[in-house]
Amino acid sequence: MSAKTIYSAEYRRLVERLRERREEIGLTQTALSHQLGWPQQRLSAIEAGARRLDVMEFLHLTARLGFAPDVAILLAVDASESSRRKRKKAPDLK
16 A cells, blocks of 8 residues: 555645745735635644645645646646656746
8 A cells, every 4th residue: 555645755845835935925824824714723734744735725725825726736746756856946936
């Protein structure tokens, strides 16, 4: 049986990039959670790697972070492919 994706290096890289983006645009977890209508603890658990995002949550979150859906998907693809490329620097998708 394979490990859950929440524990994969690829998922951790994706969540790290989302956290970095949140910080780049100057949002706190509390402010972003409020915009999303989520409890702050949900976002904290996601960023800590204790809770996995479903696809709809991912799209809502990335939209609030300023990513169009296609760019958000490319961000996830890049996180997955970067493990195969030995952590080559991700493109700036702003």
